[in-house]
Amino acid sequence: MKRRCEESVPLLGPWIDGELAAEDSAWLAEHVDCCKACSARKALLEAQRDAVREAVVGKAASADLSGLADAVLARLQNDQSPAPVLRLRVWGTETWRAHRTRISAAAGLAVAASLALVAIFSPLRRDTPGRGPLLADARGPNATVEEVDFESHEGAVLQAGQTTVIWVDDDGPAVLR
Amino acid sequence: MTESRKPAGRGADPPDDRSLVRAAQGGDAQAFRGLVERYQRRVYQLALGMVKDADEAMDITQETFVRVHRYLPSFKGDSSFFTWTYRIATNLCLDSARKRGRTERVDLDESDAEIEAHMDPPSAALAGPHRAALNAELKSKIDEALAGLSENHRAILLLREVEGLSYEELARTLGIRKGTVMSRLFHARLKMQRKLREYLADEVKDEGEGEG
Ligand SMILES: [Zn+2]
Numbered sequence: 001m002k003r004r005c006e007e008s009v010p011l012l013g014p015w016i017d018g019e020l021a022a023e024d025s026a027w028l029a030e031h032v033d034c035c036k037a038c039s040a041r042k043a044l045l046e047a048q049r050d051a052v053r054e055a056v057v058g059k060a061a062s063a064d065l066s067g068l069a070d071a072v073l074a075r076l077q078n079d080q081s082p083a084p085v086l087r088l089r090v091w092g093t094e095t096w097r098a099h100r101t102r103i104s105a106a107a108g109l110a111v112a113a114s115l116a117l118v119a120i121f122s123p124l125r126r127d128t129p130g131r132g133p134l135l136a137d138a139r140g141p142n143a144t145v146e147e148v149d150f151e152s153h154e155g156a157v158l159q160a161g162q163t164t165v166i167w168v169d170d171d172g173p174a175v176l177r
Numbered sequence: 178m179t180e181s182r183k184p185a186g187r188g189a190d191p192p193d194d195r196s197l198v199r200a201a202q203g204g205d206a207q208a209f210r211g212l213v214e215r216y217q218r219r220v221y222q223l224a225l226g227m228v229k230d231a232d233e234a235m236d237i238t239q240e241t242f243v244r245v246h247r248y249l250p251s252f253k254g255d256s257s258f259f260t261w262t263y264r265i266a267t268n269l270c271l272d273s274a275r276k277r278g279r280t281e282r283v284d285l286d287e288s289d290a291e292i293e294a295h296m297d298p299p300s301a302a303l304a305g306p307h308r309a310a311l312n313a314e315l316k317s318k319i320d321e322a323l324a325g326l327s328e329n330h331r332a333i334l335l336l337r338e339v340e341g342l343s344y345e346e347l348a349r350t351l352g353i354r355k356g357t358v359m360s361r362l363f364h365a366r367l368k369m370q371r372k373l374r375e376y377l378a379d380e381v382k383d384e385g386e387g388e389g
Contacts, residue, residue, distance in 0.1 A: 013359075013362060014359060044378075048369055053339050055320070056222060056338075059226075059320075060222035060226075063221060068213065068235070073213075
């Protein structure tokens with residue numbers, strides 16, 4: 001049975017990226033082999049990838065970075081004060097509520113003004129209230145979120161202006177720093 | 178349990194990231210310098226692609242490594258060092274772009290109808306081999322097209338096409354799900370194609386064998 005172009009188009013990218021499961025790669029290769037349009041689409045994706053890479057790498061290649069490491073090390077010498085690393089641990093909604101004040105204090109933040117938490121329920125998981133995702137909203141000058149380590153959990157970071165919203169899909173711990 | 182220590186190769190392979198990171202975590206400035214020198218161009222490349230301005234890209238690169246150093250104690254080695262570094266660099270780039278308010282932050286991905294409309298096959302000439310060198314016009318069109326993307330689309334496109342991150346690494350770097358990686362990348366590429374396809378087609382045609 002022949003698969004159609006509509007099915008193959010969204011998979012061409014993952015395919016050239018080597019991110020497609022073997023069974024999908026197999027039928028896709030078969031389809032592309034006998035479909036001129038998809039074969040051309042694939043070629044376009046590859047041409048674009050190569051062109052973007054070449055353009056960006058070429059542009060950066062001429063930059064003189066010889067003084068950069070020195071500049072960084074010099075800044076580190078002048079910047080000996082321990083960094084205000086914001087490390088937040090996000091638990092399930094219940095635990096979070098119980099620990100919110102303590103966490104806020106540890107992070108040097110005023111509870112109400114600078115750190116707020118809103119519990120929302122995922123539209124996909126309406127059936128399991130209490131295991132819904134957390135919406136942690138850390139704002140304020142001290143609350144720069146350097147990175148979010150979701151560990152084994154699902155999550156997303158949404159950013160809007162000064163506000164960073166970290167969304168964690170289950171009630172296991174995730175470390176935000 | 179004691180950690181077995183391999184004898185240091187004599188002038189052979191350069192030390193791997195892991196041992197440099199460990200040494201830097203222990204306060205070895207030269208080890209940290211080694212890490213900076215190893216990754217500075219890749220970070221700069223990413224920053225330049227993101228913010229376009231060379232001075233700003235240089236500032237971001239410097240700031241990235243200052244922060245890398247700052248957060249080094251908390252780096253657990255569960256992701257590769259460069260992925261972790263990219264994560265910091267990407268966040269700085271996104272912050273910087275946002276501060277300038279240069280483009281709309283919200284990603285409006287294409288509707289199905291728009292994708293459908295885009296489904297007409299590109300010209301057959303594209304099936305030929307690619308040109309090795311880009312012409313100046315295409316280069317400037319690529320610049321333009323990148324600048325026209327939202328930050329999120331630009332970041333994922335650069336991290337994938339230029340830096341070659343896997344989908345798993347993209348998910349970790351950008352703090353998104355793997356499913357989101359796929360769709361975001363799809364839309365970012367689509368938007369680039371809109372602007373580049375005619376130029377890319379020319380590139381390929383120039384060199385293509387023009388098979389029937
Ligand atoms: Zn097809």
